[in-house]
Amino acid sequence: MGSTITEKILAKHSGKTKVNPGEIVNCKIDTIMCHDVTTTPAIDLMEKYGIKKVHNPDQIVVIPDHFVPNKDIKSAEMVAKIRRWAKEQKIENFYDLGRHGVCHAILPEQGYVTPGKTIIAGDSHTCTHGALGAFSTGIGSTDLASALTTGELWFKVPETILIQVDGKLQKGVYSKDVILEIIRRIGVDGALYKAMEFKGEVIDELSVESRMTICNMAIEAGGKSGIINPDQKTIDYVNSHSTEKYEIIKSDDDANYSEIIKIDVSNLEPVVAMPHLPSNVKPISEIDEIRVDQAYLGSCTNGRIEDLRVSAKILKGKKIASGTRMIVVPASTEIWKQANREGLFDIFMEFGATISTPTCGACLGGHMGILAAGEKCISSTNRNFVGRMGSPKSEVYLGSPAVVSASAIEGKIVDPRKYL
């Protein structure tokens, strides 16, 4: 019996020839990412235990992003503490304001993600980086402290669910629709504790950025990680973003999967996740009129350049609906600069949207676009939990950048295909 890509990466990093699901392994970690919310408790823990030095400063990447630029005095103090710590620890990979952005956009863009690596961060959407064939998972602050101290971390080797996505996507249907449809089918705990391995002709056709959207939301099905076997697109992306050496690791043909889910998306139409669960997904044709107060385009799920291009194409020459506001949040400084160079900002501003600096911002109810009680937001983000973007009495609807953009034109949730 062969092994999955996840089992192979975990075996290699724990000094074993083979590992089996359920086994606890102590695993060498290649890259540790630290952001503003979960890192300060890890720093405190290390201090409490008298640990003076991190295991290896070069394996650490620090990217404050949640409340950046600092939203208040308390969050300013947190980032100040991380800044001091990073300096003391001689951590050079620090993405401070000016190079800032959402950590999961910066990590692959700046070349820290390559196939076969193990990557952890104190953030649940760390599963994003499986799109490049790495084992990448979210952890807590104690895990973070332990890994920063030792360069290692414990894992239970997960079972793997193989999700085979076949068919051909219709125009106006994107990877966001595909992952929401998968979550609708299996539920928000359908992949609990498991690795989700995505393959099939639709995945092959997707750009690397679109694949990131898929893996990013593995956690919304409860998954430990999302992963896609590397192909030529992965190699091209990695070679143009990273100078690191890497080894291509792939699943064996006779690997053992706990479940195989086959889905044909040829007839899939744009979908929306209704409040308050990402699995509460409806085809857009079945949604009654829902007025929106805000349209939000951004986040680690859908704030990359191709997302902004899709939106700009739809919004060009149009005007925003009266009573609706739109916020565009390029996910990183590089994406911001690229969008600016391409003239996308002129389109957004003429439309009546506003452009934000890169931040996690309102996606998690931090700042820069918080919702009041009773307000509704159509959002390209990943969670629509109660109170996620502000008041516990507000509502978040999740959709692709195209759905967000078309909805901003009409002030209600609509099918974007008529604008394409």
Added chain:
Amino acid sequence: MKGKAHVYKRAHINTDEIIPARYLNVDKEAELAKHAMEDIDKDFVNKVQVGDFIVGGADFGCGSSREHAVWALRGAGVRVVIAEKFARIFYRNCLNNGFIAVECKEISEKVDDADELEIEISTGEIKNNTKNEVYKFEPLSDFAEELLNSGGLMNYVLKKKRI
């Protein structure tokens, strides 16, 4: 270990509900504790007493990786969380803190608010003293038990590594 139950039957209670992101600009347990469970039960912090148990449904603690959820509960006085099933990162975070989290099928159907519960890790039993019932829970893995006995991951790792 003995305490009063606070039952939240709904599946998928997420860490945004346990501790909303608007309070994540601090990481001190006592501060977080003031807002524990705020978006699901505003009155929780007034009811909870030191030693109490939370009883949850399926996929308890899903969503964000914020360990602040564990600290908010612990800071509020909670000593044990029993759920039908835990979301992965929340469960890790509990063990890594030496905080007792056990999985027990149908527990949220069997226990009512304010029932007095007693847990015995070694026998794998939860006693409901109010209803005079005993429930068996999924035994902890050896590794999980070792983490709990060590008082959390940092103690465990430093003992092993002798750093």
